[in-house]
Amino acid sequence: MSRPKSGLARGVQITEFHEYRINPDPIISSDSDHFMDDFLSPSKLRALTGLDNLDDVQSLEMRVDTIETSLGNFGSYLPNLTHLKLSDSCISSIRDLGTSLPRLRVLWLVRCGLVDVDGLCSMPSLKEIYLAYNEISDLSPLPMLEALETLDLEGNQVDDIHQIEFLSLCPNLQLLTLQGNPICLLPSPTSTQTAYSYRQSVISILPQLHVLDDRPLMTSERPRRDSPKAPPAERQPLSKPADSSSSRPIATRPALKGRASPTLAKNIANLADSAPSSSSAN
Numbered sequence: 001m002s003r004p005k006s007g008l009a010r011g012v013q014i015t016e017f018h019e020y021r022i023n024p025d026p027i028i029s030s031d032s033d034h035f036m037d038d039f040l041s042p043s044k045l046r047a048l049t050g051l052d053n054l055d056d057v058q059s060l061e062m063r064v065d066t067i068e069t070s071l072g073n074f075g076s077y078l079p080n081l082t083h084l085k086l087s088d089s090c091i092s093s094i095r096d097l098g099t100s101l102p103r104l105r106v107l108w109l110v111r112c113g114l115v116d117v118d119g120l121c122s123m124p125s126l127k128e129i130y131l132a133y134n135e136i137s138d139l140s141p142l143p144m145l146e147a148l149e150t151l152d153l154e155g156n157q158v159d160d161i162h163q164i165e166f167l168s169l170c171p172n173l174q175l176l177t178l179q180g181n182p183i184c185l186l187p188s189p190t191s192t193q194t195a196y197s198y199r200q201s202v203i204s205i206l207p208q209l210h211v212l213d214d215r216p217l218m219t220s221e222r223p224r225r226d227s228p229k230a231p232p233a234e235r236q237p238l239s240k241p242a243d244s245s246s247s248r249p250i251a252t253r254p255a256l257k258g259r260a261s262p263t264l265a266k267n268i269a270n271l272a273d274s275a276p277s278s279s280s281a282n
Contacts, residue, residue: 045057045060045074045077048060054077054078054079055080056080057080058083059083059084059085060081060083061085062085062086062089063086064089066089066096067090071096071097071098072098073098074098075097075098075100075104079103080103081101082103082105082106083105083106084097084104084107084108085108087108087111087112087130088111088112089112090113091109091114092113093114093119094114094116094117094118094120095118095119096119099122101122102122102124102125104125104126105127106128106129107123107128107129107130109129109134110131110132110133111132111133111134112134113134113135114134115136116138116141117136117138117141117142118141119141120141120145123145124144124146125147126145126147126148127149127150128148128150129145129151129152131152131156132156133154133155133156135157136153136156136157136158137158139153139158139164139166139167140166142166142167142170143166143167143170147172148173149173150173150174151175151176151177152177153176153178153181154178154179155179155180155181157181157182158178158181158183159182159183159186160187161183161187161188161198161202163183164183164205164206165205167205167206168205173209174210175209176202176206176212177213177214178202179213183198187201200221203217204223207222
């Protein structure tokens, strides 16, 4: 068999050795023993975790490349996995992690080349997500994570302050990192606003935060709460007649039919003014 003129033409780099015995006991792999099959197999996961029973695995750290190969639902082998660290991997989409990680609580995807966060909704138990130094700009899928408490988006491409409004639907979010994003400089790419406070704008949208960009929120930074409602005004007593200070009862004059004589009218007036008590009448 003639030797190919160039090994690089076949995608293989050939190195010549002058010694006779190079590898006396070569490892011969079967056709079905491919890298990805071995990577996802329970035996490989046992080697990575150091545990024979994969049900006991709660934490896993590895580096993967999902552009060339798919991970599939590897989480089906790890039903109790709660911490997963894939930082410095090459991941085209979070969807590549599959949908078999319902108990995952902490996820690291730092420097993975991500451009979106689609797929996180399949991990409803997530409390902490670390997505620093990716290319993420759209935060709309995050409101699906009601248990989320910590979110690290440092060094991404969030360029519109209105994207932060999606995070207001995460009621338990307490720690947020956004430094290194375009919104730290301008509220939007087309904004001409000169008086812009990035930190105050974020706090006004997310008053429930405890820490922003590794700095605890001060009381003076928090938006003022609505002043408490004033107590209902007390009912004021009705105004008294001008002569109400007198303890003497006021007698009403009886209405007379027809025309009364001056003498009779005078007598009636005198009776009303004197107002004798019932005891004196007897």
